[in-house]
Amino acid sequence: MFQFIFRRLSLVIPTFIGITLLTFTLIRLIPGDPIEVMAGERGVSAERHAELSAQLGFDQPLYVQYFNYVSGVLQGDLGNSLITREPVMSEFLTLFPATIELATCAAIFAIFIGLPAGIFAAVKRGTIVDHSVMTFSLTGYSMPIFWWALLLMLVFSVNLGWTPVSGRIDVVYWIDDVTGFMLIDSLLSGEEGAFGSAVSHLILPSIVLGTIPMAVIARMTRSSMLEVLSEDYIRTARAKGIAPWRVIVIHALRNALIPVITVIGLQVGILLSGAILTETVFAWPGIGKWLIESIGRRDYPVVQGGILIVACIIIVVNLLVDITYGIVNPRIRHSR
């Protein structure tokens, strides 16, 4: 087991080096001189240019610059934003809970709808139920989620007025930032209606962000269930006279879930990149919106740092999924 974890961990190191190389090159590939890019339209004098160049380490050889960059990254130093002058890391940390909150709710939505739908389709194979679940999931899988967001907003916020259009909570509430998670903070604040407002702001973004993962989970659950349901031991269980629901839930589902868990783990990447689009449409103050705005403002350290952090999160989650999978399924652990 330790050998397995060690092998997986050793694969992460080259990936991490690759990603830092990518983000390191990113800022240097921008056409033009980085300092002039930072200075913007105003421009800088020659002395100031040399001074800044020395300060930021641009006068040193590239490998030294890369080494300094990586050692900074390992200490959590991702440089400062050009616009706010705040450290990129602290900006990230204040915005990240909003994205986690949204992504978690989206994942819950995706699992609670996708899993039963997939099971149902597999059990009712070939029927109208199966066909409609598969049609819906293929449609969900093909969905341009930024448009889906607008459509839902048009129907539920503009026409029906059931949900708010954007943001995390109504402006009438002033919630102290304790954990950064609006659902928890609004409960802690004890203000009447604050929690309800936070929930209603979360509904549409979660549905939008959860749509593609839901479709993927439903498809995966269905095919995995179909495979397991055709196994001999299921027939045996049925022949023994065990109640049909028990065969499905207790006997089949447990084995069918193994590949589904992996797929759920792999949705983290989709959730984080989907968050960029969802947050932009719903004006959700998370890291996705932050990244896109930074690109628009040409705030390169933020773009560089943000991409690096998101990529690292995905690598770590994939690693955890791999290891969990190894624990659950011994065949993976011992294969090479």
Add this chain to the structure above:
Amino acid sequence: MTTSTKTSTTQTADAIHTAPVPMTPLQEFWHYFSSNKGAVAGLVVIVIICFMAMFANVVAPHSPSDQYRDALLLPPAWLEGGNWSFVLGTDDVGRDILSRLIYGSRLSIAVGLVAVSASLIMGILLGLIAGYFKGMIDTAIMRIVDIMLAMPSLLLAIAIVAILGPSIVNAALAISIVSLPHYVRLTRAATMAEMSRDYVTSSKVIGAGPLRLMFVCILPNCLAPLIVQATLGFSSAILDMAALGFLGLGAQPPTPEWGSMLADALQFVQRAWWVVTFPGLMILITVLAFNLMGDGLRDALDPKLKQ
């Protein structure tokens, strides 16, 4: 005498003709493909969209950039206040939405074609090299591929466009780089499987060089999974292109690109639903059609699933 011989020959010929003819590979493919109704529907939609794209200047009722100042935000024709010369209505500066959608299909198909063929060619090359030579080259290529796969495609595309600057060409380039890893992995796996086959060994013994082995012997036998992936790649290229356009990182206004049309229309969501609805519907239909066809192709081309 002669007539009787003639008739007997025709009879034998008839007998041969009535015997079940084995299907050619193409017929066999069509047999499996056409049994999947969704796939055929997808194919029909794709053909229609390609037709629209090719003959946009003939099919479209208006020019995509003509601004009809007396017809701003006109609703679709079947609604009150609609006008049949603008079937799907007009946008905020009076451009015909239908015409813009038709010209937009030209752009989406073109970007899809460019992105898919670029990443297909690069992916096949790298995959063949990795699978054929193995060893260090293989490890190096696959590590890079793993790194690219660790990043969500949209994020990587955004990073690339952020460096190169927002434009439709850069977006297409970014999309082709992003989809590269899948082709490399598929080609490499297929090449490795083929390498151990007898026909490859015998070609080697006859004296075929590495280039001939790679491109003439092995490659044609790896094409099936690549065709499926290319079809699915088309749908994700169109989707990513629209997402980049929507974020303002792809096609720049006034280009009639579906994603950027949506972004332009954002501020009119409350007043004019049609400006927002139709471009997204086009994206959805196109992507869905390619996904349906990809599923059908997989069923038809993958011998393991045929049984």
